[in-house]
Amino acid sequence: MSAEHQKATAFVARLLENPALKPLTPLQKEEQIIQFFHANATQLAPTLATPAFFPGASWNQIVALLLAALTEYVNTDLFASLEQIVENQIDFGYVNFLRQQAVGSDKVQQQIASLVKTLLVKPEARRGFTGAHTALVFKFVDRYVDAVWTRKSYIHFEITKVQRLRMSKEQVKAMIETTLLLKPVVYLVATGGVAGQAEQTSGIVETKFGEKVFLATKKHLNLVPDPVLKSAVSASISFIENRFIEATARIAAIFAARCRNFQPSVRVDRGADSPDKSWLSIARRNYKFYGFDIKMLDEFFSIAAENGW
Amino acid sequence: MVGMNRTRAALENFVIVAIILVLVQTFVEDFAVLAGWSWSVRRALLFTGFAFDIFFTIEFLTRLYFSFVNRRTGTYFWYERGWIDLLASIPLLLLSSGPAVLAYWSGTATIVGFGAILNVLKVVKAIRIARILRLLRVLKIFARIRHTESAMAQRHVAKISTVAVTVVVVTILAMTVLFGVLDTPSLETVYQEQTVRVLRTIDDIQPEGDSGKAALSELADLEPALLLVQRDGHTLYSRYENDLYDSDFGPTDYGYGESGGLRVFFDLTPLNQEQSRSNLLYFVIIGLLVLAFMLYYSPHFALTVSDPLHIMRRGMSEKGYNLEIKIPPLYEEDEVYRLGQLFNEVYLPLKDRTSAADEPEVLDLKFDDIKDILNE
Known part of the structure; x- marks a missing residue:
C-alpha cells in the first residue's frame, strides 16, 4: 500500500x-x-x-x-x-419450493452474494443499490408485508392470485428481499436500455433491456428460480410501461425508492406528517414518473397512516 | 464587551426575579387585608411594596435614560414595553405605596383624613385600586418566557396578551375614576351617608352625660363601623382596647370626622377588604388570562400558523426535507393550510421529480465538521 x-x-x-x-x-x-x-x-x-x-x-x-x-x-x-x-x-428455503427440487440454500446464498459483490464494483450499481440495501437493513419488507397480510387487500391479491405465489407470508417476504438484493442486476449488462430523461432520472429501464438482463443474469445465477430473477429485473421496469410486472417486483421498486434517502432518526417537526406517509403521498403524485403501481402506493400509504410510519 | 453583557444579563435576571416577587407581594398584601392579618405583618408588606415601587421607578428611569442616550427612546417606550415600566412604577409610588407609607410615618390618618369622609374614602380607594397597575408587570414576565420556538408565535401571543391585560387594567381604572366623578351609588357613598348620619346622631345625643354614654353604646351596637368617640381629646367611647388598635389598625384602616370638638373614628376595614377582594379577583383574572394565552392560545397559534410555515420553509430551503404538512380537517379552509395543500400536492412532488435528476444533497456532513482533520 x-x-x-x-x-x-x-x-x-x-x-x-x-x-x-x-x-x-x-x-x-x-x-x-x-x-x-x-x-x-x-x-x-x-x-x-x-x-x-x-x-x-x-x-x-x-x-x-x-x-x-x-x-x-x-x-x-x-x-x-x-x-x-x-x-x-433471508431464508432461501423458498427457492426449493419454487424449483420443486432441493437446492442447498448455502449454494444459492454463495451465488447471489458473489454476483452482488461483483456488481458492486461498478459505481452506478452501488448508487442503484443504495435504496434496496437500506430497505433490507431496516427491514421494510417485514413491517409492510405483515400489514399487507393482515389487510388481505389489493397487494395481497396481486401476490397470491395474480402472481400466484402459493407460499407462506415468510416465504413471500424472503422473495421480495431477494428481489431487493438482486435489484442491481440491471447493471450487469452495459447500460443503453434507458429511454428518455424521466427513465434516466428515475432509474427505470425498458422491458426489452430487462429481457436481455434476465438472460445475462440467468447465466450467473443458475440456481435461482426464474420467477425470482424476473422479479429482480422487473423491479427496474416501469409498471406504466409493462402492466404484467410481478407484484414482488413492484413492491421492491417502491421500497428501494423509498429508502434511497431514508434516515432512521429523522426528526419529524410538529405539524408535519410522518416520513413514510409523506414519501408515499408524494410518490402517489409522481407514480407515472417513477413507474410505480398507484394502487400499491395507496395501500402502503394507508398502512403508513394507520401505523404512524 | 462580554463582561458588560454578563452584567446586563445578570441585571435583567434580577429584574425578572423582582417582578415575580412584586406579583407575589401584591397578592399577599391584598390577601392579608382580606384575611385580617395583624397590622405589623401588613406594615411589613406595605414597606416591601414601597421598596419595590422605588426599585421599579429607578429601573424605569435608568432604562429611559440609557434609551435617550442611545437615541432609541421611542423604541424603548413603545416597542420594548417602556410604557408598562412607566405605568407600573411612578404612578404606584405616587398614588399607592408612597401615600400609604407617608400616612404611616405621619403617625395618624391625617393624609387620608383631612377632608370630608367621602374624600377620605375616595383617596383610600384610589390607593388600593392603583395597585392593579402592578399586574401589568405580568406582561413583562410573559414577554421573557420562551413559551414557543417560533418568534412570530411569541410576538403575536405577547401582543394579544398585552392588549387583553391592558384593556382589563385600564378599563377597571377608568371606570373606577368615572364612577367616582359621577358620584354613582357605591359602597363608599353608603358608608359615607352612614357615617355622616352617625356623626349627627352623636352630636344630637350629647354623649358626655350618663344617659348620653348609654345612648352611645346603643348606637355603637347598631353601627359596627363606629370605633371611637372623642370630645376635646377625651375618649367618650371606644369599641376596643388601645392595644388592639395598635396591633390591628393601620393608618388606612380607619377614618374620622369632626364636628366642633367632637371627633368620631370609623372602621374602614370592610371597605378595604371589599377592595382587596376585587383586587384579588382582578389578579386572578389577569393571571388566568395570561396563562390561557400561554398554555392554550400559544400552542394553537403555533400549531395552525407557525408550524406549517416552518415546515414549508424547511421544505423549500433543505433539499432532503420532504415531509408533508399535516392538514387538520377542521382548519383545512385556513389560508395557511390551503397554501400547505399546494405545498403538499404541487411543490413537493415537483421538487421530488426535479431532485431525482440532481445529485443527492449532502445531508449530514458539513465542511466545519472536518476542519479538525484538515488542521492536524
Missing part, C-alpha cells in the same frame, strides 16, 4: 467516523462523502494538495485516490452487511 493510499484511507476513515453519518448504511455514507467532496471541492482542493496530504497532486488525482480508499473502506462494512442479510436475514 502506497503512502498516498494510506493517507487517503486514514482521511476517509476519519470522515466516516463523523457522528452525523452514524445512523446511515455504508452505501448512504459513501454517497454522502462523495457528495461532500463535490460540494466542497474549492475548499478541499488547496488544503489536500499541501505537503501534509497529497503534495503536488491535482484535484482529480486526489479525488480518485480518495474514492478508491472510500470504496475499499466502505466495502468492508457493506460486504459484512450483505453476508449478514444473505446468511441470516
